[in-house]
Amino acid sequence: MSSFSRNDVRRGLSALRWPLFWTRAGMFAESFWRATWPLATVVLLVLAALMLGLQDSVVVEVVWGIAVVSALAALGALIYAISRFRIPTREAALVRLDETLPGRPIQALMDTQAIGDDDSASSAVWRAHQARMAERAATATAVPADLRIARRDPYALRYVAVLVFAVALIFGSIWRVGSVTNMTPGAGDALASGPVWEGWAESPRYTNWPTIYLNDIPEGALDLPAGSLITLRLYGEVGALTVAETVSGRIGELPPASAAEQDFTVRQSGDITISGPGGRTWNVAIVPDRAPSIAILNDPESDAMGEMSLPYQASDDYGVEAGEARIAIDLPSVDRLHGLAIDPDPRPELTVALPMPITGDRTQFEESLVEDFSEHPFANLPVTVTLSALDAAEQQAETAPRQMILPGRRFFDPLAAAIIEQRRDLLWSRENAPRIAQIMRAVAHRPDEVFRKQVDELRLRRVITRLETLARYGLTDEQQTEIARDMWDLALGIEEGDLSSALERLRQAKERLNQAMREGASQAEIEELMRELRRATDDYMRQLSRQAELDNEANEENGGQQNSQNQMQMNQDDLQRMMDRIQELMEQGRMAEAEQALQELQEMLENMRVTQGEGQGGQSPGEEAMEGLAETLREQQGLSDQAFRDLQEQFNPNAQAGESQGNEGRDGGQGQGQQHSQGGDGQGEQSTDEGGGDGSDQNAGEGQEGSLADRQQALRDELRRQQGSLPGAGTPEGDAARDALDRAGRAMDGAEEALRQDDFAGAIDNQSQAMEALREGMRALGEAMQQEAQNGQQGQGISDADRRADARDPLGREPGSNGSVGTEEGLLQGEDVYRRARDLLDEIRRRSGEGQRPDVELDYLQRLLDRF
Template sequence: MARFTPDDLHASLARLRWPLRLTWAGMWAETLVQSLWPFTSLILLGLAALMMGVQDALRIEIIWGIAVLLLLLGGLSLLYAGRHLRRPGRAAALARLDASLPGRPISALLDEAAIGQGDADAMALWRAHQRRMAERAARARGVPGDLRIARRDPYALRYVALLAFAVALMFGSFWRISSVADMAPGGGPGLAGGPVWEGWAEPPRYTGKPTLYLNDQKGGSLTLPEGTLVTLRLYGEVGALGLSETVSGRGEVASSDNVTAQDFAVRRSGEITVSGPGGQSWDVVMLPDASPRVSVSGAPEVSALGETRLPFSASDDYGVAAGEARIRLDLASVERRYGLSVAPEPRPEILVPLPTPIAGDRRDFEENLIEDFSKHPWANLPVRVSLSVLDAAEQIGRAEPAALVLPGRRFFDPLAAAVIEMRRDLLWSRDNARRITQVLKAVTHLPEDIFRSQTLLLRLRRQIERLELRARFGLDEEVRAEIAEELWGLAIEIEEGVLADALERMRRAQERLGEAMKNGASDEEIAQLMDELRQATEEYLRQLRRQQAEKGSGQEGQQPPGDSMQMTQDDLQRMMDRIQQLMEEGRMAEAEQALREFQEMMENMRVTEGQPGEAGQSPGEQAMEGLSDTLREQQGLSDQAFRDLQEQFNPGANAGESQGNEGRDGGQGRGQQHDGQNGQGQGSGDPQQGRRGAQDGDDGAEPSEEGLAERQRALREELKRQQGQLPGQASPEGRAARDALGRAGRAMDSAEQALRDNDLPGAIDNQAQAMEALREGMRALGEAMAQEERDGAPGQGTAEADRRSANRDPLGREQGGNGASGSDAPLAEGENGQDRARRLLDEIRRRSGETARPEVERDYLKRLLERF
């Protein structure tokens, strides 16, 4: 082992030179910061105030008072520094550095052996100890000073001063400090520093441009937005500095006071010149503020219930601030007959604010104006719509007025349409009051032929008497509005009906659909009425099932008559889809005939519960139908979660539902309002599904995310039950279906947890994954069923006669792959298609020649003949 000599000791101590110096410097910084922080804070505050120009904005007496206060505080801060300032010595630095090392090796190196100087073993042990201490001392690093002064400055005043100085550096100028010299006696600008000036160019706030300090803009060219406010201050001897500008149209302006402030707005390109000592000149290029633009970007879309959606686009160089739509009656285009033949009472224009983006860029956007004008007197009359937008500079941009018919709700029931027409005539002019009473009395002359409820009849007669009485003694605006509101409610109730019996509801839906065919309804209205028919039909089937269950007609072993025709719910759905397709294609005659046949078939229907191995649905078909119901309900839950997410940002978005979506109340059907007041039946034919939805809808109240989570949990349990009854699990396709449904279940569990955590975006994502997995499972199940049918697996298929029956329509004709009926197949009644078509054509010709029929019906029959 090498000996540790005195030279080694000196070398070890020499290596500590720089760590010791750094530690000493840190101790100096520590004592300076802890003793001088009040003084430095005062200096930073003073500099910040001077750089921001406080001395130019306050009176000289206040400035001197602040200066005296700062001097007193400065003296106190220096006294504080003198009391706390301690000069750190090298010995203290060495002790701090030694304390930062384990075992204090520096002190050990400086020590000497007290005993054992003559003992060789003792000295060898001492040198070994010093060698280890030298190795530890070689790892010494400079100890930083403790700059924390939170205990001495509990209110963080030092940070306030530092923030003020940083703001002054960004928005102030060191040039302003020189103006302090002008406050001293005899130190005016005219004597010492000469005349000075300051200037700022502040663009309008809506442009987002920063303010420019003109003293820092050393001449040249300036590009400023229109409306920029230029402020110039001239100090010094009168006439020493001058100002001329051509950007505002004011002409040359000269200073007239010792301290003069000139401000003007930039209205055109030009030049700004400050003449005199230290003056500058700028060529100003003005950026014009363009007027906003707005235009209608598409044809208005109208829903079946009268809601209007008018797409438009707007743009502006800095952003659109607001907009509005003005709607006025186009009286020249109104067909002046019946109640519209009299002069209309003056009504103000309809003013509707245009929607603008809540967040994001408003410089160029597209939006939809969504309103419901069904109750307005101008509904379904020609109007002119003018769109206008406003920018932050209060410039207005207008679009060309668009001519259109103000959309409103259409009524297909003749009685409801008559009541609405009388309501319109009443609001058109009070002079129509006598005519309205006469028409309504004629309508109620034979009430048993048209009124389905005595309550509606009495309510209408009450309004007739009230209107007749008021027409004699004066009809004021308040009473007219009350009568119009009551007539609107009557028409809605007549149109939609308050029918408890499912069969009557179904007949009512069929009648409304038939009237829509005759009146040329739009595709949107047809879709709405078809949806009502589907709901009423499903409710009627549920009522039939309940009646059959009470009578025991669906018990096991009981078979329907041998000549009866087997129909499933999918067959009924295909028939209604076929009716809707015919109407959308304009084949109204065929659609009406199919609707009549559908009505006759539904009224003569008997419902039987199919058993495994018997005529009816196979287990695979039952499983497929159950999964379809589960997918529909999952879609409804996802739609409702998405609407709740929209309503968090747009509270007025709960006015209604889109078609095809589950109702707000879960079990209350599709296409309804959120409050569930339409009262239509559940869209699904599954009673259990309706019970699940009803668990969360409490008297029409809006369900919370907790209610959605409970519905999601119930749907997950239903899927688990369906997984246990899934057929064909031994085949690869069956295993694929089971795996897909397992993924769907896990996604449903995640969606339930997200709903309980009020994480609507996460819930919607998980619900989308569940729906995709359900679709994959249904596809795999369909492939498994097809494979079993090809293999002829017993117990899983249906009889050959039942398969052929399932491929026929209600008239007994064979169907193609897409559900279309072949024209060459025999009818169930034994009559071929040509004979039936000839008989129908003869009937149409006969009816069109009967003069006793209404003119509208005869025109319709003639149009049917023109198709042939």
Template sequence: MRNRSTSETALKRLSFVLGLTRLGLLAETLTRAFWPVWTVLFVAVAAVMIGALEVLPLEVTWVLALLVVLTSAWFIVRGVARVHLPSRGDAISRLDSTLPGRPIQALRDAPAIGEGDMGSQALWRAHQARMAERTAGASAVAPDLKLARLDPFGLRYTATLLLLIGLLFGSFTRVGNIANIASGAGSDLVAGPTWEGWIEPPSYTGKPALYLNDQPEGALVIPEGSRILLRLYGEVGALTVAETVSGRTGEVPSAAEPEQHFEVTQDGGLEIAGPGGAKWDVALLLDASPEIAISGQADTSARGEMTLGFEALDDYEVVGGQAQITLDLANVERRFGLMASPDARDPISVPLPLPIAGDRSSFEEVLIEDFSKHVWAHLPVTVTLSAEDAAGQSGQSIDLPITLPARRFFDPLASAVIELRRDLLWSKDNAVRVSQLMRAISHRPVDGIFKRETDYLRLRTILRRLEAYKAYGLSEEKQEELAEALWELALNLEDGDLGNALERLQQAQERLAEAMKNGASDAEIEQLMQELREATDDYMRELARRNQQEGQQSGEQQQAENSMQMNQDDLQRMMDRIQELMEQGRMAEAQQALEELQRMLENMQVTQGQGQGNEGDQTMQGLADTLRDQQGLSDEAFRDLQEQFNPNAQAGQSGENEGLSGGEGRGTAHDGTGGSGQGEGEDGSEQGQGEAGEQGEETGGGDMGLGDRQQALRQELDRQMRNLPGQGTPDGDAARESLGRAGDAMDGAEDALRQDDLATAIDRQADAMEALREGMRELGEAMAQDQQEGAQGNAQTQGANRDPLGRSQGNRGAAGTDDGLLQGEDVYRQARRLLDEIRRRAGETDRPDIERNYLERLLDRF
């Protein structure tokens, strides 16, 4: 009795769940039995709503209607025959099949044996209790309404789609035509007057077209610019149209015209008079003008681009916008070149960016433009934003007075060139002043103003062109041409032809220091700090490459042991500290830290190995000699060009040439080529030729002309390119490509020298030197990669020449091999490298303890 009571309690908990499951079974039965009925009805209703009754003849309509009725009746009878009302037992069976172990059936069972056994009864009660726990969490079983097996062609989906089309594009009023057909009034429907109408809002509103027959009479609100299309059927004049919403005043068509269309431009009335007519009071939904506003202040990126945020709003969508920038002449500080009356210039107009995808009715965007080359750069201007919607309406923001953001030049000479360019673009009357200042700047190039001869030459070329144009009148085209040339010169002065790591590092430090003095923006400071980091990385890699060369003397090694060691992490921490101080606004401390970093980098020694070195080192040394000889040849061409400018002052210019050559020598002494730069004497090229050794007769002969010497350098480069290491590697192939460009530039320089075109020759020689430096850098990376791969390969191949404990079998080589003895200082150098490797491995904590103990014992012994 107790077991039966427990079972009944569990079953009562399931009564609600069983009821829901039973309803699901009923839904399954009805769906499978009557799905053809609603499929046929969906198709019939969709046909009526789309307007099939108005197109088909009356006889065909009756036949189709009869067919629909008979088909529906047959499917109903067939479905009723198949309907089986689910019982409670069916629901229990369905629910029990979804539970593990069929606990409901277990609760309904009774024990077949052991009724008098207390142990059997206790076990049975425990089993019943476990089954009751399983049924406690039971939930109703979802009905299976899938009909794919019964409807393999998907007819029910087709019927549903047709019904949706009728709902979207048809009309409910047409369903009433069925009653007319049933009452025999079909002929009256065809012959009597009727009408149809549509309202088409503008496409940019995104609103759907409205079927006017479905709109109730009375108030009707439609968007401005909507078009109304009316069609009148039946006897002409039975129906007429009266409207006051179009505002038409010219030739108006007849009110009884069978087809009429017009645009809604104002509030008014619309009436279709006659049998079945209707009347509406139309209210116009006006299209508001767009709104636009500037959000935040104009910022300058590290590259000089202006970033200006804005937000736009419209009731439908914004289709375009403009940013107009006008000069605020009243707030311009009129001094120096700005004292002259400015030439007439149109305001700057740039299109505003719009979202590529998404909603354009309300959005936020950022205008990014670079105005660095414009004459108004860094001058007071007024920015006005305007937005336009699809209806042609526009809205404007309030005027924002700003200083036009642009790129800043931190090199003093580059900054001066940019100011001269601005003065020239400001007014053509400044041409005389600009030419005088350019002459003053280039009067004494020996004062260290110009770091490269080509920069001086370009400035003088621009000066000559300016004076020539000025004599015949400076046109706008020539003005823009000179401005572009000055811009390229300023970029070259600012960024420079950075062919070696030390020069790039020094220039990055100078630019950063200048930026801190001039109060640069955070973005500019961050960009300059990134340049300093990259330049420092290049310089440290050059130091590492030099110090890894073979043949360092023991005295140099002892000096390295006693000197302070500084790695890349130490430099990184110092630069992070400098950037942190600048972000905190402590510019004085940041400047002091930058000077300390500069002193530490300058005190680093670049030691070059003694002896011949391997083949790659010899190749690098040969390329360095070629680069040094090319630099000397370029210096001589530059001096000859100066003598052409002023042939009567050759004696006076010799001192200037000496100073300029010396300045250039100091600028390129650490070009990363292994050379010592141009000499500090009178003729840098002669000293370079003296250091070239065996190449002196080929490239530095006094009896050879400049063209012949350039040809000899080209032939020497061809010989060196035949023995380049790293073939097949990306860096090696890139080095060959760069050296190939250097050879082409040398050919161009040779042709120019033979034609006595010294200006072109100097430019081509500069291209050749730049390509040579690039090729040497890429070749160094290829050699470093080969050395790393070779070290890994040696570590694998030498495993066979070691004893079972992994130790070397001695410095005489393995038995039976032809390995030679290490002689001289190589023994000590090898021992030094082995000891350093043992110390490195002993300091690695991730190695096994047994290995580290062994390495420590070796260190204690040796």
């Protein structure tokens, strides 16, 4: 440090040459921009106005006024720039660069020692100080320029000028700037000696083509879409410029060729010629607008409720605007029998708008027409369907008429199907009205054998009476439509039913399924009817469970035992397997075997009693479901533990070598425990297989993700079975339990998929979600059971008496202990038998007025009243 001298200082300053140069250049840019931004703003605004041709759209006086204002603004901006602009000095650049360094090292290097220069120690300290400052100065970098002038331009006029200039570059023309010279003194003489013209070609909006400025287009070929609008403006002496064209195809009175303003539409290929000074000729070629195309992809499909789905494909070069489907009756293909034998009433085509894509491109797309024509007169009759598409040029394309049966809802209840058939005949022709009334009277001749509800009989008789009355004077269109609507509502109520008796609903579902198999219903219809059968079966099983509980309480009170020798025992697994077997036979087309199995199922259900499984005695359905869910949770925990061990072995195969032998014994014990508990649930053979399978897989080798996935799938199937028999339906707690189990099932599906893809980490995450959902489901189920117990305790004081009173038949007899209809006691005993008969008749009338009783009982009571 002691050897540091003035030469070293000069060398240190010379090392700042380039940072100093760029800093000074930045200061120059700052000073220049801050001084010239008003001038740049004025110049950009004037250029943008000239490029957009604003001078051609206003009078010359306004142009000159704006020019004077612009010149004054430019002069003021120039004076402002000259007064504000200063070239930065080297010293100022050094000061700015020095301000960015700690301790102002550059200033220190330029300083000299003021005192103590004759003292060696003081000089040494000074030289050491300058050496440190030289090191700091060597790290200096150029200071960037600060071009922000927001304080000087608070209204951001500079950005407005840049935006307007960018718009002029895109939509204007640089050649228009020169047109301002035509407004200078003496320019009129030049215009007279040299006429000018302007032209534009505006394409139709739907093509998305831009407007063309013809002055920028050289002579030669010019491609334009059909329907383009040509606009020409001629300036100068009349007759100096003329226009000739062969593209419009105009016939008749035409404007003069020398007219100053000419507009015409391009209809065909041809030539456009502007004759005279500066004239041009274009050979216009039409870009054709192709007609749209549309096609039906497949035959229509319908779901179980009769909703039709007809897929189609449409395309157009500029996009399809709209489409429609026209459906007409195909009379030659109609089987003209019964009510269809006479000529039909005139009926217009059925026209339906085709769905169009809401978003996206319409040049080519596929969509489906989804409509429900079940109530239309053409439903389930031969029709022809024609699809049409329309583009923006109003060009239309149609498909060839396609013959098909118009899908509609099918009715499998015999009475409902008969009413729908007569409704079709009524809509076919009003002349069928007397015949329809006669047929429906024949149908309702023996109502006890046909109707399940008396209200349906009354509704049908009302329809018959009204139809006969109106037919005498001639049905109007409104009356025909109204009666057809009443017949539809009646048939729909009979088909869907409103049965309070689970057994009657089960029988009805079975009959409808048999009818559907005999009539060759579609797969979707059979699946819907099969789901209805499953729901009816579940309702019937719940009713049997409640009846079994009542019977057990009655037996305990009487000290007797229930005789079950002639009753069949069946658990939920057996029932589920039988229904799966029926559905499998139907899917294979073995309808005869499926119908036989369905008949056997109904007979077994009508003679069965619900069992809880061996070894569980008096467990309630809620307790059984809770125990099953607990077992499922334990099995899921075991699968999650196994997946975690496999994940460890995947990244460190030798880490679990010694541990796997110990786990093997524990897992085997777990599998045996699962086998035992599942066997206790009454699952029999299925549970034993699963338990043995679990144990063998683990003992054979627990790192195989395939076997883990299979076990996860089996556990998911078991959860699905438990969901089908979960109690508490219709209560908030029961619904919450079902929602939680649904989430658990979805998580199990995700875990199975992850295991099959060897993704153990993802499987563990899904298994954790499944276990959490299972716990939530168990908590909700426990709350449902607790709520049910509280409700039972609140009504226990009167429930036994009410139950015994409701168990009596209308004649006052209590059911026998062995399940027989009545007791061994005499019907009418005592001294006043007539008073007893009046009491019985009053009781029958009272019970027949209680609408909440099952329909079967109400019908029985009505027959008693009619007879006695």
